[in-house]
Amino acid sequence: MMEQYACKYGGFLKCKNLFCEQGQILSEILHLCSDIIEKIGKGDTSQRIDLNIERYAVRRLIDCINRLSKEIEELINLNHELAIGICEHFDVLRRLQRGDFSARASEDSHVEMVKMLGQLINRQRERFLEYIDKLKEQHEDLVHAYEQQNAILSSVGVAICVVDEDMTIEFINEEAETLVGYSKKELEGKVKWTDFISEEFLNKMIEYHKLRRISPSLAPRQYEAKIKDRNGKTKDVLINVALIPYTKKSIVSIIDISERKKIQEQLIHSQKMESLGMLSSRIAHEFNNILSGVLGFAGLLEERIEDKNLNNYVKKIIEAAARARDISKKLLTFSRKEEIGQLQQLNLTQYIINFSEFIKPIIGRDIEIKLNLSEHEIHYKIDPTHLEVILMNLVTNARDAMPEGGEIKISLKETFIDLEYHYTHPLVTPGDYLVLCISDTGIGMDEETKKRIFEPFFTTKPKEKGTGLGLSTVFGLIKRYNGHIHVYSEAGKGTTFKIYLPQEKIKNSNSISIQKEKLKGNEAILIVDDELQIRQSVSSFLKEYGYEVYEAEDGKKAIKIFNENKEKIALCLIDLVLTGISGIEVMKQIKSINPHVKTIIMSGHPVDFKDIKSIDKSISFEEILLKIRNILDGKE
Amino acid sequence: MADKLLDYSGLKCPYPILKLSAQYPQFKEGEIIEVIADCPTFEKDIKAWCSKLGKTILNIEKQGNKIKVTIRI
Numbered sequence: 001m002m003e004q005y006a007c008k009y010g011g012f013l014k015c016k017n018l019f020c021e022q023g024q025i026l027s028e029i030l031h032l033c034s035d036i037i038e039k040i041g042k043g044d045t046s047q048r049i050d051l052n053i054e055r056y057a058v059r060r061l062i063d064c065i066n067r068l069s070k071e072i073e074e075l076i077n078l079n080h081e082l083a084i085g086i087c088e089h090f091d092v093l094r095r096l097q098r099g100d101f102s103a104r105a106s107e108d109s110h111v112e113m114v115k116m117l118g119q120l121i122n123r124q125r126e127r128f129l130e131y132i133d134k135l136k137e138q139h140e141d142l143v144h145a146y147e148q149q150n151a152i153l154s155s156v157g158v159a160i161c162v163v164d165e166d167m168t169i170e171f172i173n174e175e176a177e178t179l180v181g182y183s184k185k186e187l188e189g190k191v192k193w194t195d196f197i198s199e200e201f202l203n204k205m206i207e208y209h210k211l212r213r214i215s216p217s218l219a220p221r222q223y224e225a226k227i228k229d230r231n232g233k234t235k236d237v238l239i240n241v242a243l244i245p246y247t248k249k250s251i252v253s254i255i256d257i258s259e260r261k262k263i264q265e266q267l268i269h270s271q272k273m274e275s276l277g278m279l280s281s282r283i284a285h286e287f288n289n290i291l292s293g294v295l296g297f298a299g300l301l302e303e304r305i306e307d308k309n310l311n312n313y314v315k316k317i318i319e320a321a322a323r324a325r326d327i328s329k330k331l332l333t334f335s336r337k338e339e340i341g342q343l344q345q346l347n348l349t350q351y352i353i354n355f356s357e358f359i360k361p362i363i364g365r366d367i368e369i370k371l372n373l374s375e376h377e378i379h380y381k382i383d384p385t386h387l388e389v390i391l392m393n394l395v396t397n398a399r400d401a402m403p404e405g406g407e408i409k410i411s412l413k414e415t416f417i418d419l420e421y422h423y424t425h426p427l428v429t430p431g432d433y434l435v436l437c438i439s440d441t442g443i444g445m446d447e448e449t450k451k452r453i454f455e456p457f458f459t460t461k462p463k464e465k466g467t468g469l470g471l472s473t474v475f476g477l478i479k480r481y482n483g484h485i486h487v488y489s490e491a492g493k494g495t496t497f498k499i500y501l502p503q504e505k506i507k508n509s510n511s512i513s514i515q516k517e518k519l520k521g522n523e524a525i526l527i528v529d530d531e532l533q534i535r536q537s538v539s540s541f542l543k544e545y546g547y548e549v550y551e552a553e554d555g556k557k558a559i560k561i562f563n564e565n566k567e568k569i570a571l572c573l574i575d576l577v578l579t580g581i582s583g584i585e586v587m588k589q590i591k592s593i594n595p596h597v598k599t600i601i602m603s604g605h606p607v608d609f610k611d612i613k614s615i616d617k618s619i620s621f622e623e624i625l626l627k628i629r630n631i632l633d634g635k636e
Numbered sequence: 637m638a639d640k641l642l643d644y645s646g647l648k649c650p651y652p653i654l655k656l657s658a659q660y661p662q663f664k665e666g667e668i669i670e671v672i673a674d675c676p677t678f679e680k681d682i683k684a685w686c687s688k689l690g691k692t693i694l695n696i697e698k699q700g701n702k703i704k705v706t707i708r709i
Binding site: 084 | 649
């Protein structure tokens with residue numbers, strides 16, 4: 001019977017009355033409750049029991065299940081919202097951490113903590129962004145500062161190099177690139193600064209480097225050294241080193257003082273030659289006076305001594321004294337005190353061609369002479385004797401430098417020396433020059449020899465072969481013409497002498513010749529000078545231009561001549577220094593005789609008298625004549 | 637064809653999406669993954685998760701009590 005009316009839920013309830021309808025309903029309700037609880041347990045909280053049962057116990061059960069389902073549903077929803085919120089914020093944080101600042105956390109969660117977490121993340125994100133913006137601004141400022149610093153370092157005009165503690169080059173500017181001949185790429189982080197320092201300075205420099213790291217005051221901040229560039233060229237430099245604060249690096253500024261040193265050397269050399277010139281001149285004068293006596297008296301003795309042996313001794317004295325006089329003469333040439341001979345407008349091109357033909361047999365067959373002359377002929381106003389002495393000395397020196405034969409090159413050209421050259425060679429004034437160049441392929445010379453080569457009595461030749469006056473004579477002669485001589489030499493390779501002669505003189509003579517007609521006149525002029533040579537040369541020059549000339553060797557005679565010819569004499573040319581009455585006094589007395597007469601005071605050096613016309617005797621005759629003409633014409 | 641399959645069967649919600657959140661950063665953006673779970677609330681969770689994190693659901697397939705969701709990361 002039990003099976004026939006079995007409950008469809010499996011007979012959980014022991015109902016004694018098999019036909020009890022209530023029993024069957026209760027059983028179904030309980031099974032329904034079990035199903036719902038099972039579903040809730042699986043997480044399905046959407047289930048509700050919607051039955052209206054009268055029995056209180058059953059109704060209470062159904063209410064409890066429905067309430068439980070609802071509470072669990074709320075808990076599950078909270079749990080899910082919490083989980084989703086955490087997932088979302090986790091993802092936003094992860095993106096922010098990766099630098100994706102477009103990520104924003106939502107702030108709409110019903111769970112307050114999740115909502116606050118979202119707000120916190122967003123605020124943190126904004127703080128980050130503000131911080132990043134500030135960093136960007138600071139970075140931009142730093143970049144600008146860095147660029148400005150780089151611009152300063154690049155345009156400062158001084159080579160700058162930043163070196164690490166181990167001397168590795170970290171930075172160099174453009175000037176430094178030019179100085180050493182390497183690019184930034186080749187140097188920065190790759191090469192040590194010490195690689196460029198000349199060996200003789202290296203130890204000193206490393207010592208300074210170490211001392212500076214102990215205390216900066218222990219090493220000099222600035223010192224001179226030599227560096228070698230890419231081509232192996234040595235450069236004199238002034239180095240200035242300072243440590244960079246908060247680092248172990250140093251900043252090195254390098255100034256190339258090679259040119260400055262060269263200029264200094266030129267000036268020192270010039271001063272030395274000037275002093276030597278003065279000394280030589282004085283000695284030569286003194287010796288000349290003594291030698292005049294020796295030669296004069298020896299000459300008298302030679303005439304009077306008949307004994308052949310004794311006469312022979314006297315001849316030897318005369319010969320020795322004559323040699324000494326010759327040396328004195330050369331010393332005077334060196335010191336530029338020797339009187340200049342007759343200047344001639346020479347065709348230098350032709351002169352050099354002739355000279356090379358003439359010298360060929362003298363220098364020997366194993367030496368070849370090559371000429372390199374400009375196509376057009378070059379003319380120059382020079383004493384031919386001087387030119388011969390210059391060429392002869394330089395060519396014979398070249399020959400002596402090539403005992404095993406070689407080649408001598410003589411070149412002649414015109415050039416213009418500009419201001420740029422003048423800056424590096426301040427003793428050479430800008431202008432037109434002709435350049436005479438004599439090169440050999442001989443043994444050359446070292447730096448020390450080169451420095452002293454023009455000094456009188458300096459020679460590298462054996463005692464009997466050279467007096468040491470050849471090149472000093474050449475030097476003196478070149479200076480006489482306001483020229484310059486430079487020597488370039490390398491041991492084992494050869495030597496080149498470059499002579500620069502200013503061409504101004506040619507232009508002057510041309511300009512004067514144009515005005516020649518204007519210089520002529522027929523007035524009477526009185527010349528007062530106690531130096532016969534000057535008086536006669538000025539006199540003959542004036543006569544050549546048509547003037548009538550009176551001469552007086554002192555003031556007394558001058559006043560007498562003027563008195564006798566006061567109506568005729570239009571101008572008096574009076575030397576400032578006269579024996580007896582002074583030139584100024586002579587002028588005053590002449591003026592008292594005829595106040596209208598024109599007067600000019602001559603002096604050995606430029607002077608400036610108030611209200612008195614004066615001229616410098618060292619100027620050319622043409623210029624003296626021009627001055628006379630202008631004064632006679634009332635132009636001055 | 638998915639690049640990766642993540643099987644969260646047997647895990648109750650919200651564990652599947654918590655695990656997915658921890659694992660998905662290993663995938664590249666644009667990659668396609670399949671996630672399987674058998675929790676009845678998973679579908680709701682995965683939809684909310686995709687919506688919040690900006691991922692695209694390509695397909696939802698129910699196989700018995702299991703659900704397979706295809707997502708583009």
